[in-house]
Amino acid sequence: MTPLPDPSQATLSVWGGEFDRNFWERATQLPIVQSVSFGYRDVDQWVAVALGQQPGHIYGRNTNPTVHAFEEKMRLLEGAEAATSFASGMAAISNTFFALLKPGDRIVSVKDSYGGTAKLFAEFLPQIGIFTSLCETSNHEAIEQEIARGCTLLYVESPTNPTLKVHDVKRLAAAAHAAGALVVVDNTFATPINTRPISLGADLVVHSATKYLGGHEDAMGGVACGREDLVRRIYHYREITGAALAPMSAYLLLRGLKTLHLRVACQNESALRIAKFLAAHPAVMRVEYPGLPSHTGHEIAKRQMTGFGGLLSFSLKGGWDAVKTFLPRLTYAHCAASLGGVQTLVGPPATTSHVECTAEERMALGIPEGLVRYSVGIEDSNDLIADLTQALPK
Numbered sequence: 001m002t003p004l005p006d007p008s009q010a011t012l013s014v015w016g017g018e019f020d021r022n023f024w025e026r027a028t029q030l031p032i033v034q035s036v037s038f039g040y041r042d043v044d045q046w047v048a049v050a051l052g053q054q055p056g057h058i059y060g061r062n063t064n065p066t067v068h069a070f071e072e073k074m075r076l077l078e079g080a081e082a083a084t085s086f087a088s089g090m091a092a093i094s095n096t097f098f099a100l101l102k103p104g105d106r107i108v109s110v111k112d113s114y115g116g117t118a119k120l121f122a123e124f125l126p127q128i129g130i131f132t133s134l135c136e137t138s139n140h141e142a143i144e145q146e147i148a149r150g151c152t153l154l155y156v157e158s159p160t161n162p163t164l165k166v167h168d169v170k171r172l173a174a175a176a177h178a179a180g181a182l183v184v185v186d187n188t189f190a191t192p193i194n195t196r197p198i199s200l201g202a203d204l205v206v207h208s209a210t211k212y213l214g215g216h217e218d219a220m221g222g223v224a225c226g227r228e229d230l231v232r233r234i235y236h237y238r239e240i241t242g243a244a245l246a247p248m249s250a251y252l253l254l255r256g257l258k259t260l261h262l263r264v265a266c267q268n269e270s271a272l273r274i275a276k277f278l279a280a281h282p283a284v285m286r287v288e289y290p291g292l293p294s295h296t297g298h299e300i301a302k303r304q305m306t307g308f309g310g311l312l313s314f315s316l317k318g319g320w321d322a323v324k325t326f327l328p329r330l331t332y333a334h335c336a337a338s339l340g341g342v343q344t345l346v347g348p349p350a351t352t353s354h355v356e357c358t359a360e361e362r363m364a365l366g367i368p369e370g371l372v373r374y375s376v377g378i379e380d381s382n383d384l385i386a387d388l389t390q391a392l393p394k
């Protein structure tokens with residue numbers, strides 16, 4: 001089966017990667033193929049598959065049918081030429097760097113990157129002579145100036161973690177391409193429902209599939225989508241170094257992706273309501289949400305995003321002590337790391353986005369200790385607001 005022209009994101013969420021209905025025994029659902037290897041009676045065919053001259057699978061570290069369907073769904077949702085998957089988001093991000101960069105290359109990025117990515121910049125990439133300039137996150141002029149000083153790869157997240165700053169991907173991609181640099185965007189927070197970075201000029205999009213893509217907090221995974229020549233190099237690095245996505249996880253991610261458009265639409269709507277509620281609450285000092293006109297990235301977000309996303313962060317007037325009393329009083333929120341699930345998840349950066357960093361490192365990155373990150377689930381927003389009302393200081 002081939003898709004009709006121009007299917008929408010909703011249709012691709014359901015059917016992407018699963019148009020071929022010749023599943024085993026005419027099953028309506030894609031099987032979880034746990035087999036590590038695939039057999040051939042015809043040795044010539046076996047050789048042709050091994051050489052990539054014919055479609056087929058050889059060994060699970062390279063390819064697998066269930067994993068392939070996940071890659072194909074993501075490729076279609078991101079509007080990319082190619083996609084390759086990983087055991088986690090950090091595997092996708094680190095394999096992208098290690099496959100594409102060499103000693104002497106220079107990355108330009110920003111201070112507010114995901115904690116694990118910030119560790120790659122600070123600790124592991126310098127060990128092999130790859131250095132990163134970290135710019136002030138919201139200062140587009142500063143980022144452009146840094147790119148113009150020489151840059152192999154521009155790396156941004158939009159919106160950022162945990163303060164939801166928004167990058168003008170089109171503008172920064174143009175500056176990077178003018179300097180001959182590659183553009184990589186971590187699209188974990190926006191998802192392809194709210195932003196499609198490739199349409200804005202990104203060469204590659206990376207994701208932690210563990211978050212919104214899977215959406216149920218029960219599977220880890222990552223994916224890199226984009227230009228075919230780049231994805232082929234990243235795939236080759238991954239097939240040798242081995243951070244392959246497991247078939248069971250691929251199945252859970254595919255199952256989660258079928259409702260991505262519904263979940264994200266609901267989370268966009270609820271998060272905007274909750275952000276407005278919190279902004280008007282006397283115990284709240286500040287709310288960070290791209291959908292609020294007071295937010296620094298609001299104008300860019302209006303242009304670039306279909307919805308403003310399901311994440312927000314806020315600080316309490318009572319500081320860290322108030323946070324410690326507030327969090328355990330919430331009923332409809334797990335106090336836990338991670339984000340993007342069907343259940344509301346809440347926590348301070350010290351135990352969530354920036355658990356990898358020391359207090360000094362968080363301070364240097366401009367992340368206040370009294371901040372609360374709130375990942376809105378798909379519960380009724382009236383119930384979430386009632387819960388926040390009873391838990392916030394009177």
Ligand SMILES: *Cc1c(COP(=O)(O)O)cnc(C)c1O
Pocket residue numbers: 088089090091114116157161186188189207208209210211220221222
């Ligand atoms: C969680 C996350 C990652 C890392 O993904 P894992 O699946 O935990 O390895 C990378 N980037 C962002 C923005 C994230 O939220």
